[in-house]
């Protein structure tokens with residue numbers, strides 16, 4: 433069964449798959465971000481991936497495209513796992529939301545927005561989830577100053 | 590307290606200090622402000638093996654208005670800082686603060702965008718207990734140190750800090 437998912441995705445989206453990786457059944461597919469909604473629909477409806485286990489972002493500054501969206505999917509029907517990644521440019525940090533497909537994407541995407549400043553288009557309620565109102569910037573971006581603090585109340589001394 | 594201000598630093602006041610401090614230091618009512626993993630050691634200190642009741646401090650009050658020692662146990666982040674300040678402000682004098690564990694004391698290893706680098710940036714602290722987390726023996730040691738500190742205070746000099 434090795435690489436079955438990779439081959440399926442490659443055949444289905446020949447123009448969108450940028451890169452694939454397979455290590456001991458741990459399959460990863462890198463696709464163009466424009467193809468994400470179509471790929472998500474395909475994964476969910478045809479390959480039986482009913483569970484979005486994780487959704488996060490990595491910042492590869494100074495590389496461009498700078499960000500990478502990383503999603504981990506699981507199919508409880510077939511016991512498949514798949515990692516899907518999408519490069520996202522720093523100058524255009526937008527990507528389609530996965531909330532129409534997996535409701536669980538909601539808070540993951542809010543966290544990714546909060547920490548990395550990626551805008552998920554079509555998200556029903558894209559607000560910060562961890563940091564407080566009035567916090568400026570996105571702290572897990574590699575160019576967020578390491579020592580920068582944003583206190584809510586004045587500190588003593 | 591009232592009358593002692595009339596007497597100043599006299600024999601009467603020091604005798605009164607002794608009585609009041611004795612009562613205060615053996616009947617701490619604490620407010621546990623527990624935010625993280627240090628809470629486990631806090632519970633262990635309160636449980637039968639270590640039995641903080643031996644020192645008269647076994648009674649947690651979950652209202653700051655009824656407590657006189659604030660135990661800040663665990664990591665405090667910037668989001669939580671106003672809450673901690675508010676809890677402290679709600680406590681009546683006399684009040685003391687114990688910073689429990691390195692996170693509360695200095696931010697610990699969380700030197701990052703979210704964590705307050707020591708709760709003394711927010712409120713005054715009387716005793717710091719080091720450790721990640723501190724062992725119950727260290728907590729009891731901290732409590733004894735606080736008792737010592739209380740016994741040196743005078744009813745005259747406790748002001749709003």
Ligand code: SF4
Pocket residue numbers: 625626627628662663664689690691692693697720721722723
């Ligand atoms: S000092 Fe250590 S044990 Fe205590 S809250 Fe911090 S990380 Fe947890």
